[in-house]
Amino acid sequence: MTDDSGCPRAEYPRPSFRRPQWLNLNGEWQFQVDQADSGLERGLLTSELTDRIRVPFAPESELSGVGNTDFLEAVWYRRRIQVPRQWQGMDLLLHVGAADYDTTVWVDGVERGRHGGGFTSFTIELGAAHDFIEVPRTLTIRCRDSHRDPQPRGKQSREYAGRAAHYGRTTGIWQTIWLEPVPKTSFERPRITPDVGASAFHLELPLRGRTAELRVIAELLDGEMVLDRVERAAASDFTTMLDLVVPEEGRRLWSPQDPHLYDVRLHLVSADGTVIDAVESYAGLRSVTIDGPAVLLNGEPVFQRLVLDQGYYPDGLMTAPADQALIEDIELSIAAGFNGARLHEKVFEERFLFHADRLGYLVWGEFGDWGCREPGPAAEDNQRPDAAYITQWIEVVQRDYSHPSLIGWCPLNETYQLRHDRITALDDVTRGMFLATKLADRTRPVIDASGYAHRVDETDVYDSHLYEQDPATFAKLMAPLAGGAPYANGEGKWSVPYRGQPYFCSEFGGIWWNPRATQGDESWGYGEAVRSEDELYERFAGLVDALLDDPLMFGYCYTQLTDVFQEQNGIYFFDRSAKLDVARIRAIQLRTAAIEERR
Template sequence: MTATAAQPRPEYPRPSFVRDRWLNLNGAWDFEIDQGDSGLERGLVDAPLSGTIIVPFAPESTLSGVANTDFLEAVWYRRGVQVPQAWSGQLLLLHIGAADYDTTVWVDGTECGRHRGGFTSFTIDLGPADHFVRAPRQLTIRCRDSHRGAQARGKQSRDYEGRAALYGRTTGLWQTVWLEPVPATRFERPRITPDAGSGAFHLELPVSGPAAGMRVVAELLDGTDRIDRADRLVATDFTTMVDLAVPLAHRRLWSPADPHLYDVRLQLISAGGDVVDTVSSYAGLRSVSIDGPAVLLNGERVFQRLVLDQGYYPDGLMTAPSDQALVQDIELSLAAGFNGARLHQKVFEERFLHHADRMGYLVWAEFGDWGCREPGPSSGDNQRPDASYITQWLEAVQRDYSHPSIVGWCPLNETFQDRQDRITVLDDVTRGMFLATKLADRTRPVIDASGYAHRVDQTDVYDSHLYEQDPREFADLMKPLADGAPYINEGAKWSVAYRGQPYFCSEFGGIWWSPGGVQGADSWGYGQAVRTEEEVYERFTGLVDVLLDDPLMFGYCYTQLTDVFQEQNGIYFFDRSAKLDVARIRRIQQRRAAIERG
C-alpha cells in the first residue's frame, strides 16, 4: 500500500476488497472554481488552474484550504500523475470515493470517463499503466453541482445558508481519490452472503477479462487457521459461485455482543499455474430475518436502540477529518447506550462500515434524497426524482452488500405526495428503488420510504417519524401496536395500509437544548426548547419509555448523535465534546432488563 504520513486520510479506502498495490492521490491539487460552468468552453481542460485545494475535502470546508460556501456551479482539479515502474504491464484504475455531483475525468486533455451522483463510489479505467510510468501525465477532473436542478442532495441546502435541519453544500471531490494497477483479467468486487443456518458463506466472484482455463482459489480463515478452501474453474458466465463452510469448532455468529469476522483470501490462477490476481476480504456470519412483527438477528430479538447519524463534521463537512473520527462516532454512540444507527441522508464512506463491522454496530443504510416529492401544479419540479435515483442507489447497494453491520436498507426518506388521485413519477421511482433493492439483496429487510410515505404494500418494515415533545401527547399518538393501526402522521392520506409488518419509530426526540441559550437562527431544534439540562433527561426518559413499553416495537431511532451547525438537538456537541451526562442517557435506555427482549 502506498500513502504518506503527510497526506490527509492516508488509510486504504476499500477494506472489504483489498489489493496490496495502490497510490493515494489525496493532498494538494491545482484547483479553480468555475462559477459560470463555462470552463469547458474557456479551455480549462488543459489550461492552468488559478488556485490549490487539499483533496479529499470539499471546497466549502475549512480543511480544503478554500472554505468558499457560495454556490459553486462547477469546480476543476488537476495534478500530475506518475506511477512506479513495477506497475508496467498493468491497467490503471482511478477510484473516486465520492464526488458531488456530475464528474468528468480527462488525461492529457482526452476524456476517460464520466459519472453522475454525489454519494457513490466509482471507477474510471485510465488504460495501460505504462503510459503513466515513463513521465507524469496530467489528470483533470471537473465536477458540476448546480443548486437549481433536480438531483439527490441529502441534507444540503438549496439556500445560501443552512437552516433548520438543512446544512451547507458539498461540491466536488469529498472522499479519497486513488490509483490501482490491475491485470487485464481480474476480480471485480465479490459478493459474500452469510448463511448462519448452515454455517457457510456463499461467494459470488465476478471476473472481468479473458479467463479461459483459469481457476479461482478461495480460502476462509479464522485468525491464523485456514478453515476451508475451494478451487473452482472460472465459470463461463464469468461469475464463479463458491461456498466456504465454517466448521462447528470455529462457528461464531456476528452480533453486537460478539462482532466476529473471518478473513477471506481469493486468488485467480492462470491455466499455466501463475497467480494472476490476489485480493482479500472478510465476512461476518449472521442472519437478519422477520418473524411477524419482530426483526430477528441470528434468530433472536435484539432491540435496536438506534441513533440518527448525519455524518457531518465542523471542519470537513461530509468528510471525516480522519479515520479515527469515524471510529470515535461509533464509540460515542455506544457509550450513550445505542447499539446502532440510521446513517442518515448520506451514503457513508466504506471505512465507516468497516469499523461498524468490527465493532458490532448495527446500521440501516440510506440514500441522500431528502426533499424528494411529487409536486403539485404550483410546486415546480426541482425535487422530482428520476431514473438516476435508482441507478445511484443500486451503486450503493452493490458496493456495501457484503458488510455484516448493515441490517436494513432505506432507499428513500420522508417523500411527499401533493397528489393522491393518480400514479406519479415518485410512485414509479419508489417502487423501482424498492424492487431493485429486493432483487439485489434477499437477505435484509427494505423500507420503501422511511417516515410517513409508505407507497409499496410489500414493504418489509413499516415506520413513522414523530417529533411530539410532550411525553404524554407522544404516548397518545404512538399508541401500542396491539391497539390497532400504528401512528403514521399526515402520511395516512397517501400511504398504503399497515398489514402487520415489523414497526418502529425511526425518528423521534430531537430535543432542543442549547446550554448557552437559544438564539434565533443560530439555534434550531424540534418543538419547544427545554430550559435546563435536567429537563432534557426528563423529556428523554418520557419519550423513550413509551417506545420501550410497547412489546411489539422492534426498535427506535433517536434524533440525533451530535448537534450539526444550527441544529442543536444532539447527545453531543458538534465538535463531539460532552454536552450531556452520557452515562445517564445510557442508563435511561438500559435500566430495565425487559427492554433487552430475547
C-alpha cells in the same frame, strides 16, 4: 488529519476488497472555481489552474484550504500523475470515493469517463499502466453541481446559508481518490452472503477480462487457521460462485456482543499455477430475519436502539477529518447506550462500515435523496425524482452488500404525496427503488420510505417520524399499534394500509438544548426547547420508555448523535465534546425492552 508523509486521509479506502498495490492521490491539487460552468469553453481543460486545494476535502470546507461557501456551479481539479515501474503490464483504475455531482475525467485532455451522483463511489479505467510510467500524465477532473437542479443532495442546503435541518453544501471531490493497478483479468468486488443455517458463506466472484483456463482459489480463515479452501475453474459467464463452510468448532456468529470477522483470501491462477490476481476480504456470519413484529438478529430479538447520524464535521463538512473520527463517532454512540444508527441522508464512506463491522455496530444504509423537491404549484406532486435515483441507489447496494453491520436498507426518507387519485412519478420511483433493492439483496429488510408516505404494499418494515415533545402525548399517539393501527404520518392518508409488518418510530426526540447558544436563527431544534438539562433527561426518559415498553415495537431511532451547525438537538456538541451526562442517557436506554422478553 494526515500521515507522516503529509497525505490527508492516507488509510486504505476499501478495506473489504484489498489489494497490496495502490497509490493515494489525496493531497494538494491545482483547483479553480468555475462559477458559470463555462470553463470548458474558456480552456480550463488544457490550462494551469489558478488555486490550490487539499483533496479529499470539499472546497466549502475549512480543511480544503479554500473555504468558499458560495454557490459553486462547477469546479476543476488538475494534477500530474506517474505510477511505479513495477506496475508495468497492468491496467490502471482510478477510484473516486465520492464526488458531487456530475463528474468528468480527462487524461492529457482526452476524456476517459463520466459519473453522475454525489454520494456513490465509482471507477474509471485509465488504460495501460505503462502509459503512466515513463512520462507523467495530466489528470483533469471537472465536477458540476448546480444548486438549481433537482438532484439527490441529502442535507445540503439549496439556499445560500443552512437553515433548520439543512446544512452547508459540498461540491466536488469529498472522499479519497486513488489509483490501483490490476491485471488484464482480475476480480471485481466480491459479494459475500452469510448463511447461518448452513454455517457457510456464499461467494459470488465477478471477473473482468478473459477467463479461459483460469482457476479461482478461495480460503476462509480465522486468524492464521484455514477453516475451508475451495478451488474451481473460473466460470465462463464471468461470475464464479462457490461456498466456504465454517466448521462447527470454528463457528462464531457476528453480533454487537461478539463482532467476530473471518478473513477471506481469493486467488485467480493460471493453468500452471501462476497467481494472476490476489485480493483479501472479510465476512461476518449473521442472519437478519423477521418474525411477526420482531426483527431478529441470529434468531433473537435485539431491540434496535438507533441514533440518527448525519455524518457532518465542523471542519470537513461531509468528510471526516481523519479515520479516527469515524471510529470515535461509533464509540460515542455506543457510550450513550445506542447499538446502531440510521446513516441519515448520506452514503457514508466504506471505512465507516468497516469500523461498524469491527465494533459490532448495527447500521441502516440510506440514500441522500432530499433535493428532488420542486417549489411552486406547478410541480405535480412537489417531488420529482427520476431514474437517476434508482441507478445511484443500486450503486450503493452493490458497494455495501457484504458488510455484516448493515442490517437494513432505506432508499428514501420522508416522501409525501399531494395526489391521491392516481399514481405519481414519486410512486413509480419509490416502487422502483424498493423492487430494485429486493432484487439486489434478498437477505435484509427493505423499507420503501422512512417516515411520511409508505407507498409499497410489500414494504418489509412500517414506520413513522414523530417529534411530539410531551412524553404523555407521544405515548398516546404510539399506543394504537397494539390494535393494529399504528401512528402514521399524514394521519395515514399518505400511505398504503399497515398490514402487520415490524414497526418502529424511526425518528423521534430531537430535544432542543444548547446551553451555549441563544434560541433563534443560529439555534434550532424540534418543538419547545427544554429549560434545563434535568428537564432534558426527564423528557428523554419519558419518550424512550413509551417505546421500550411497547411489546410490538422492534426499535427506535433518536434524533440525533451530535448538534450539526444550527440544528442543536444532539447528544453531543458538534465538535463531539461532552454536552450531557452520557451515563444517564445510557442508563435510560439499556433496560430490557418489552420485545426482547420474547427470548
